[in-house]
Amino acid sequence: MSTEFTILLVVQIISSFSIIVLVLLQQGKGADMGSAFGSGSAGSLFGATGAANFLSRATxxxxxxxxxxxxxxxxxxxxxxxxxxxxxxxxxxxxxxVPTVPAAPSSSVPSGVSGNSVPSSSEAAN
Incomplete structure (x- = not known):
């Protein structure tokens, strides 16, 4: 990893945390006047653009x-x-x-299994 990459990564992490903090510190546009008029839609009273304060410029x-x-x-x-x-x-x-997996046996029938593994009706009765 190069020095420039490390510096840019640190700058990006610091700027992302500062964006999070700055956004959480800001209030909505109609938070103060909305409570004075009794509703939250008073932000449209002043238009779409509001006064840019320090927090919005820093963000x-x-x-x-x-x-x-x-x-x-x-x-x-x-x-x-x-x-x-x-x-x-x-x-x-x-x-x-990484260890290798041993090869599977070539026989398709597992050992210990006889030709007729299902018990007959006379064996099941005993």
Whole structure:
């Protein structure tokens, strides 16, 4: 793993947690005025755009940083693939420490089973 990949991964994790915290701290558009008028639909009274405060601006920039880090991680992840048809697992070697399963016996009839395994009516009566 390269240093750039690690830095972008840390930036993406920090920005994702900051987006979560910032969104949870914000109130809805009609939370204050809706309670004053007795309903929750008072947000349309001020139009679709509201005043952008610090939390909404910080959320916007945290989202921009998150998406830039995501694009950077995707770019760095695709640099390691030499061919366009290469899969994710192409760079890994198979694990040789896995035990092999023994071959099945060639006989189709298991040992210990005779030709007539169903008891006759005279044997079942005894």
């Amino acid at each position: 916007k920039w945290a989202a921009v940083v998150f998406f830039v880090a995501t694009i950077g991680l995707a770019y760095l992840g695709n640099l390691s693939n030499s061919s366009p048809d290469a899969g994710i697992m192409d760079g890994f070697a198979p694990n040789s420490s």
